[in-house]
Amino acid sequence: MSKPANLTPAPAEAPLDRSDVRMRHDDSIGAMLRASLDKVRSGDLGMLPVVVGLIVISVVFSLLNPVFLLPNNLVNLLFDCATVGIISLGIVCVLLLGEIDLSVGSMSGLASAMVGVLWVNLGLALPLAIFAGLAAGACVGALYGVLYNRLGMPSFVATLAGLLALLGLQLYILGPTGSINLPFASVLVRFGQIYVMPAWLSHLLALVPGAVMVLRGLRTRAGRQAAGLSAPPLSALILKAGLLTLGLEFAVFYLNQGRGVPWMFGLLIALVVVLDYALTRTQWGRSMFAVGGNREAARRAGINVRRIYMSAFMLCSTLAALGGMLSAARLASSSQQAGTGDVNLNAIAAAVIGGTSLFGGRGSAYSALLGIIVIQAISNGLTLLNLSSSLRYMITGAVLAIAVIVDSLARRSRVSHGRA
Amino acid sequence: MTTTTKAMPAKGETILRLSQICKNFGAVSALTDIDLEVKAGEVVALVGDNGAGKSTLIKVLAGVHQPSSGTIDFMGRPASLDSPGKALELGIATVFQDLALCENLDVVANLFLGHEMSPWALDEVAMEVRAWTLLRELAARIPSVRQPIASLSGGQRQTVAIARSLLLDPKIIMLDEPTAALGVAQTAEVLNLIERVRDRGLGVIIISHNMEDVRAVADRIVVLRLGRNNGVFTPDASNQELVAAITGATENSVSRRMERKSVHAQEQTGSLT
Numbered sequence A: 001m002s003k004p005a006n007l008t009p010a011p012a013e014a015p016l017d018r019s020d021v022r023m024r025h026d027d028s029i030g031a032m033l034r035a036s037l038d039k040v041r042s043g044d045l046g047m048l049p050v051v052v053g054l055i056v057i058s059v060v061f062s063l064l065n066p067v068f069l070l071p072n073n074l075v076n077l078l079f080d081c082a083t084v085g086i087i088s089l090g091i092v093c094v095l096l097l098g099e100i101d102l103s104v105g106s107m108s109g110l111a112s113a114m115v116g117v118l119w120v121n122l123g124l125a126l127p128l129a130i131f132a133g134l135a136a137g138a139c140v141g142a143l144y145g146v147l148y149n150r151l152g153m154p155s156f157v158a159t160l161a162g163l164l165a166l167l168g169l170q171l172y173i174l175g176p177t178g179s180i181n182l183p184f185a186s187v188l189v190r191f192g193q194i195y196v197m198p199a200w201l202s203h204l205l206a207l208v209p210g211a212v213m214v215l216r217g218l219r220t221r222a223g224r225q226a227a228g229l230s231a232p233p234l235s236a237l238i239l240k241a242g243l244l245t246l247g248l249e250f251a252v253f254y255l256n257q258g259r260g261v262p263w264m265f266g267l268l269i270a271l272v273v274v275l276d277y278a279l280t281r282t283q284w285g286r287s288m289f290a291v292g293g294n295r296e297a298a299r300r301a302g303i304n305v306r307r308i309y310m311s312a313f314m315l316c317s318t319l320a321a322l323g324g325m326l327s328a329a330r331l332a333s334s335s336q337q338a339g340t341g342d343v344n345l346n347a348i349a350a351a352v353i354g355g356t357s358l359f360g361g362r363g364s365a366y367s368a369l370l371g372i373i374v375i376q377a378i379s380n381g382l383t384l385l386n387l388s389s390s391l392r393y394m395i396t397g398a399v400l401a402i403a404v405i406v407d408s409l410a411r412r413s414r415v416s417h418g419r420a
Numbered sequence B: 001m002t003t004t005t006k007a008m009p010a011k012g013e014t015i016l017r018l019s020q021i022c023k024n025f026g027a028v029s030a031l032t033d034i035d036l037e038v039k040a041g042e043v044v045a046l047v048g049d050n051g052a053g054k055s056t057l058i059k060v061l062a063g064v065h066q067p068s069s070g071t072i073d074f075m076g077r078p079a080s081l082d083s084p085g086k087a088l089e090l091g092i093a094t095v096f097q098d099l100a101l102c103e104n105l106d107v108v109a110n111l112f113l114g115h116e117m118s119p120w121a122l123d124e125v126a127m128e129v130r131a132w133t134l135l136r137e138l139a140a141r142i143p144s145v146r147q148p149i150a151s152l153s154g155g156q157r158q159t160v161a162i163a164r165s166l167l168l169d170p171k172i173i174m175l176d177e178p179t180a181a182l183g184v185a186q187t188a189e190v191l192n193l194i195e196r197v198r199d200r201g202l203g204v205i206i207i208s209h210n211m212e213d214v215r216a217v218a219d220r221i222v223v224l225r226l227g228r229n230n231g232v233f234t235p236d237a238s239n240q241e242l243v244a245a246i247t248g249a250t251e252n253s254v255s256r257r258m259e260r261k262s263v264h265a266q267e268q269t270g271s272l273t
Ligand SMILES: Nc1ncnc2c1ncn2[C@@H]1O[C@H](COP(=O)(O)OP(=O)(O)O)[C@@H](O)[C@H]1O
Pocket: B025, B028, B029, B030, B048, B049, B050, B051, B052, B053, B054, B055, B056, B057
C-alpha cells in the first residue's frame, strides 16, 4: 500500500511565512545570488542592463579617449546629469501610471525663461522667481490632470499640445532679444556651475546609505522576528551595505581628486531618495503602482484614481520646471534654445533605460538617476571624440531603441514566467 | 486599518434594501425594477442564467456602476453609492467575478490596497502577519505572500480576493461566483467561511451556478431572469422549481435532459430484467 506523500504541516514554531513546503527559501548568500539570477532569467532585469551598459560605455570611451575617465570630466558629467535627471524623475512618475508627458522639455524651457525674466529683467527676488517657476509647473501639470480626468484626453495628445503651447509661451516672454544672461556671481549660477561639497562632507555623506541600510535592515529583522516571520540573513545585509559603502567611498574619493561632488548632483540624489521613499513606503506610492498595474482594480479598492493621476502630472511638470531653472543656472542664461532639442527625449529615455516600464506599473526613482548617467556618459564621450551632434543624436536614438526593446522583451518573458 | 468599533447590526435587522433598481447600458436594460433585501445574519443566494444581470447588480451595490434609477437603503438610511470607496466605507465588501487584483503587486499589497497600515511609513511587517492570519483562516494554499499576483493560479487569486473582502470588518459581503475556480478543500472552506460570517451577524450575498452549494448555505434564493426579479425561494425548493424560474419555463432544456436521462435509465433497467 502506498502512503500519501508526506503531508505533515511544518512544525508549529516555524515562521508564519515558512510553512509551505513547496517554497524554496534562499537564506544563505549563495542561495540569494541564485535567486537573483533566477529573477533576471525570468525577465525581471531590474538595474542589470544599466550597470552592464555603464561598464561597456566606460571601457569603450576611455579606450577611445583617456580624458573620459579623468575625475574632472566625471565631475562635469555629474553637473550635466543633475538638470535632466531631475526632469527624468518626474517622467518616472507618469510612466509608472502608463502615461507620458512629452512637454517636459518645453516646460523646463519656460521655467528657465521665467527665472530670467522675473529675476534679471524685472528684478524680483530670486526665491520668488524660482517659486513662480515651480508654481507654473504645478499649474501646467494640474491642467493636464484636468484634461485627463475630466475630458478623458490621452496624456500623449494633451502633452503634445502642451509641448507647442509652452514653447510658444517661452518665446513670447523672452521677447525679441531671445536670451537673458544670468549674473555669474549669483548663488543660482554658482550652484549650477561651481559649488561642490567639501571633501570631508562628501565622504561622510557616502557613509549614510550603507548605515541607513544596516539600521533599517536590523529594525526590520527585529520586527519580523518579533512578529513570528522569517528574517533575511544578517550576513547578506552586512555584505550588501559594505559593498555599497565601499563603492560610494571610492567614487567620492575619485571625484575629490578633481573638483569634488557637485551640490547640484547632491540635490538630484536627495530628490531621488525622497521620491523612492514616497513610491515604496507610502500609501501614495502603493496607489501609483496599483493604478499603473490595473486602473479599474485600484478604483474598486477605493483608491481615488483621479487624484493619483493629478498628483503624477503635477509632480512631473513641477520637477521639469525645477530642472529647467537649474539648466538655466548651468548655462548662466535663459534662452530660446533652453529645453528644446534633445532635452525631452533624454529625460524620457533616461527613465526607460533605467528600467521604468513604458507599460506602467513597474519602475523606480533610481531608474532616472542611473538612466541619466548612461545618457550623459554617451553624450559626453561622443563630444570628447569631436563627433558632430548629428551622430550623437543617432547614437542616443539607437540606445533608446535598444532600451525599449529590452523592456518589451523582458515584459514578454515576465508574462511567461508569471511575474507580470 | 480601521480600529473603529462599528456597531454590528442586530440579527434579523435589515442591512440593505433595494427598491426598483434599474440599470441601462445604452439601449440595453441590464436591470429592471429589482427589489432585494438582505438582513443581518442572512445568506442570500442570487441565481440566474448567464447575462441575467447578477454581476451588474453586485457592481451597483459595490459603487462601481451607478443605477439609472431606484433607491438603495443601507442600515435604514438612503445611501448613495457613488464610488467604490464609499461602499467600502459603509461596510459593503465585494469579491468581484473578475477579482479586480493588481497583477504587478504582491499578495500583501493587494490585500491592503487602498487601506494600508500607517500610510506615511507602511507597516509591512504588521500587514504581512495579518495577511498570513487571514489566509490561514481560509485554508489558502499560497506559498508566499511576497509573490506578485501574476504568479498565482486562478484559485489562489480567488482566495486572495476573498481574504481581501474580510479585511475591513464589513457589514455585508457580496461574493460573485467565489468558488468557480476553487478546489474541493477551498470550496468547503469558503462555504464554512460564509456560515461563520453569517453567524457573526454579517449579511452575505452569494452568486453561484452550483445549486448544491447554494442550497447548502443560503437562507433565501433570489432568482434573476433577463434583468428582472423572477421569484424568491427557500433552500428546500425543488430543483425543478428553481430551474424553471431561472430559465423561465417548466419546459426547458434542463428538464428535458433530466427526463431523457430518467427514461433512458428506465429502459436500461427494463432491458436488464
Ligand atoms: N459595462 C457594460 N456595458 C454594457 N453592457 C453590459 C455591461 N456590463 C454588463 N452588460 C450587459 O448586462 C447584462 C447582464 O450582465 P451581467 O450582470 O454580467 O450578467 P451575469 O448575470 O452573467 O453576471 C448582459 O447582457 C451584459 O451584456
